Amino acid sequence: MRLFATLVVLGFRRWSTYRLATAAGAFTNTVFGLIKASITVGAIGAAGGELAGYDAQTGATYAWIVQALIAPVNVFNWNELALRIRDGDVAIDLARPMDPQFAYLAGFLGRAIHQFIPRGAPPLLAGALITGLALPATPLPYALGLVSVVLGVSVSFSVWWLANLAAFWLIELRGVLTLNVVAMGILSGLVIPVHWFPDWLATVAALTPYPSMLQAPVDVITARAEGTAALGVLAVQAAWLAGVLLLGRLVFARGARKLVVQGG
Amino acid sequence: MTEPIIQVRDLRREFVVRTPAGRLRRTRTVVAAVDGLSFDLAEGAAVGYIGANGAGKSTTIKMLTGILVPTAGTVRTCGLDPVRQRRELARQIGVVFGQRSQLWWDLPLAESFRALAAIHRLPEASWPVRRDELVDRLDLGEFLATPVRQLSLGQRIRGEIAAALLHSPRLLILDEPTIGLDVLSKERLRVFLAEQRALHGTTLLLTTHDMDDVQRLTDRVLVVDHGRLVYDGTLPGLTTQVGAERVMVVDLVEPVPDLGTVDGARRVAVESDGLRHRFAFTPERTTAGAILEAVGRRGQVRDLAIEEPDIEDVVRRLYLAQIRGDDPAAAP
Amino acid sequence: MGERLRPYRVLVGSRMRSQTTYRRSFVSDLLGSVAIGLMEFAEVYVVFANVDVLGDLDFAAAALVFALANVGFSMADLLVGHADNLPVYLREGTLDAFLLRPLPVLAQLITSDVSLRRLGRVAVSVVILAVALPLNDIEWTAAKVALIALTPLTATAVFAGLFVCAAAVQFWLVEGSEFTSAFTYGGAYASGYPASIFSLPMRLLFTFVVPAAFTAYLPVLVLLDLPGPPGTPHWLGWCAPLAAVAVWAVALLGWRAGLRHYTGTGS
Structure with missing residues (x-):
């Protein structure tokens, strides 16, 4: 556990050198938040003031919280592992006396912690000033929400890990990574709450880990899922995390064996 | 007397350096990378421009080629104002930065040459002749079809030099062309450059860390230190003066x-x-x-x-001699 | 004229060839781009799975807005989108190489890449446009035919100009270049929706500062003879070419200043 903590801190440090880039990213997240909130509020207004349990205020809140979580959850790109596989550097990771998946997860979480406040606070602040935020008044949803965010970030990592592993077998990975971004973009609740999906799309989403990355944490933080329902959401997230991480380990082992046997 | 191909007068270039002072504040200092430089280069000369790292060599070259505006002073290259008449100047000079590629990394060399010929609007009828000459003299034939990113450093530099010479410039500027090359590649390059000079009378300005480059390729040495010219003369004269x-x-x-x-x-x-x-x-x-x-x-x-003797050592001796004002040969 | 353009023809041609050399990865990139186009449209689809109108537009009209905006943006992205990577060009010394060649730097930057894979998104937008157009009840006149033909071109010009503006600003920002994404990609995103859903300040921002509304929404109001939000003059829908000219004027002035800043301060 101490090793894990050290790796998390290291991941945090690596990202703290990019201050201006972080500010720029937060600004862009905020402007997109404004556009997204306008779209959700517009749709809710067109539906007569309420849409799948969201009113104008909670709909806007949804958009702002999602924007605040984009950077920590890392929606758009993670190809660190793929690059190391392509360059053969993954052999170094294999030689280290620690589990590679565990080490990369620590780095991913460290980055998320670093981004949490500087990338998360500006969209929330803008939301509070522009549309107002509908947030619960009791502490419990926030405590559970924090757990849910950590699980969401970890699920995102586990899926990125799996996508990156394709580098063991494919030379050009951009197609696979783009596919992951697209799936995440549609199914995680990034742009439209999953609760708005037509039945067929909702079923598709429920069969994937993507809603566990964004929709789940937002549901818990805003107390849309409360009490046992919230625990249920956390359980679903944890189950996806365990499943995808395990799958990632198996595939990694296959890839590593290929590397050892065929020499890359 | 014809106009010098490079004319530099009281050239000065300052940079603003911000260093963190405390958590949020930053101190702002002005540093002169080039500080009152004056020299002339005659057409057809071959000059080594040497100095320690950070002495102001690259800054000077950027001002000579129009990439950077001087803070004060004047530069004329090929009789032109490098910044104002950048495009006209670009037709008359060839520049190679040893550590930065000017080729298209994912295109084969042959394709890069074609693109450069088009960029310089070289006549369709004549440029392949020049290309073939360069390919032959630089031994590029074997990997003309290889994307640049797959070339070795030595191959790439030869490609860069061919690219810089394709439009037969009057002035060739090479910034650290032999850095990182093995002995054999260095030797080949020197032979080629000497030959090109003899054939076409191209003026050569060369920055380098390699004394052999200077000795083999140049007939005049300019030593720059802290942005100032500290020596202008021949190489034997330099070694005598500092006792290298x-x-x-x-x-x-x-x-x-x-x-x-x-x-x-x-x-x-x-x-x-x-x-x-x-x-x-x-x-x-x-x-x-x-x-x-x-x-x-x-x-x-x-x-x-x-x-x-290495260049760092020569420059250090010159510097020590200057501040003491005594016989440089006696410097430790 | 042909001779003047020869360098650019050769440059663009060699860029295109290099991309299609590796056929399999090119096809997979192309499919990725199609998927991104579909993802963007999925959002509009899901909204209209819940409501019948958004910002006074029905699904067919909203799809028309989306399609026109996205044809324009994806074309601009294909042609000039790489200008958004200016910091990479600065870091790798590519811009210095441009400065050492006898051609205008901006022209070299633009012709230094053509991301053919982005054709995937262009194709998706064109298909949506082709489907959405007949679904709308348009009283065609010669002027409207001219407008629908012109709109994708002016939209391309507006977004391309925005990319150049962004590149110009990036000369100063470098590390913080993502600031500009709020206006380029943000503008593109906003332009795909009826501007009537936005608050007045945002509508003004995306009309007169970042002229995204000119790329689709305002022309569509004219095509469908709709009034739009109160206070929106109807003739504004014809002003897209003016918006394009204005964006490019700012872009070229900004680029000049940016390049001066670069050669003035060095890297």
Whole structure:
């Protein structure tokens, strides 16, 4: 556990050198938040003031919280592992006396912690000033929400890990990574709450880990899922995390064996 | 007397450097990378522009080529104002930055040449002749179809130089062209450049860390330090002035603890219990051959090597000599 | 004229060839781009799975807005989108190489890449446009035919100009270049929706500062004879060419200033 903590801190440090880039990213997240909130509020207004349990205020809140979580959850790109596989550097990771998946997860979480406040606070602040935020008044949803965010970030990592592993077998990975971004973009609740999906799309989403990355944490933080329902959401997230991480380990082992046997 | 191909007068370039001071505040200091530089280069000359890292070499070259605006002073290159008349100037000069590629990394060399010919609007009828000459002289034929990113450093640099010469520029500027190259590649490049100069009379300006480059390719040396010109003359003149010594390392078959004195040379060290001896000398006082002969009379020589003075050392000596105002040769 | 353009023809041609050399990865990139186009449209689809109108537009009209905006943006992205990577060009010394060649730097930057894979998104937008157009009840006149033909071109010009503006600003920002994404990609995103859903300040921002509304929404109001939000003059829908000219004027002035800043301060 101490090793894990050290790796998390290291991941945090690596990202703290990019201050201006972080500010720029937060600004862009905020402007997109404004556009997204306008779209959700517009749709809710067109539906007569309420849409799948969201009113104008909670709909806007949804958009702002999602924007605040984009950077920590890392929606758009993670190809660190793929690059190391392509360059053969993954052999170094294999030689280290620690589990590679565990080490990369620590780095991913460290980055998320670093981004949490500087990338998360500006969209929330803008939301509070522009549309107002509908947030619960009791502490419990926030405590559970924090757990849910950590699980969401970890699920995102586990899926990125799996996508990156394709580098063991494919030379050009951009197609696979783009596919992951697209799936995440549609199914995680990034742009439209999953609760708005037509039945067929909702079923598709429920069969994937993507809603566990964004929709789940937002549901818990805003107390849309409360009490046992919230625990249920956390359980679903944890189950996806365990499943995808395990799958990632198996595939990694296959890839590593290929590397050892065929020499890359 | 025709107009010099490069004319630099009181050239100065400042940079603002911000360093963190405390958590949020930053101090702002103005640093002069080039500080009152003046020199002329005649058409057809071959000049080595040397100095330590950060002495202002690259900054000067950027101002000569129109990439950077001077803070003060004037530059004329090929009779043009490099920044205002950048595009006109680009047709008359070729520039190679050893550590930065100007080729298209994912295109084959042949394709890069075609693109450059189009960029320089070279006549369709004549440019392939020039290309073939360069390909032949630089031995590029084998990898013309290879994407640049797959070339070795030596191959890439040769490609870069061919690319810079494709439009037959009057002035060729090379920034550290031999950096990182192996001995053989360096040698090939030097032979080629000397030959091009002889054939086309191209003016050559070269920055380098390699004394051999300077010795083999140039007939005039400019030494810059802290943005100022500290020496302008020939290479032998420079080594005389600072007393830059070559060192001959002699390995003997049998240890001889003391070889005694050798005329014109200074014994620097005896190592490995008398198996290895080091003699420092300047070409003005004696030759490597004379030392070898003197040593050979006293012991059987198994191997020898000559260490050239390095540029950092020469510049340091010049600098020390200047601040003391005494005989540079006496500097430690 | 042909001779003047020869360098650019050769440059663009060699860029295109290099991309299609590796056929399999090119096809997979192309499919990725199609998927991104579909993802963007999925959002509009899901909204209209819940409501019948958004910002006074029905699904067919909203799809028309989306399609026109996205044809324009994806074309601009294909042609000039790489200008958004200016910091990479600065870091790798590519811009210095441009400065050492006898051609205008901006022209070299633009012709230094053509991301053919982005054709995937262009194709998706064109298909949506082709489907959405007949679904709308348009009283065609010669002027409207001219407008629908012109709109994708002016939209391309507006977004391309925005990319150049962004590149110009990036000369100063470098590390913080993502700031500009709020206006380029943000503008593109906003332009795909009826501007009537935005608050007045945002509508003004995306009309007169970042002229995204000119790329689709305002022309569609004219095509469908709709009034739009109160206070929106109807003739504004014809002003897209003016918006394009204005964006490019700012872009070229900004680029000049940016390049001056670069050669003035060095890297």
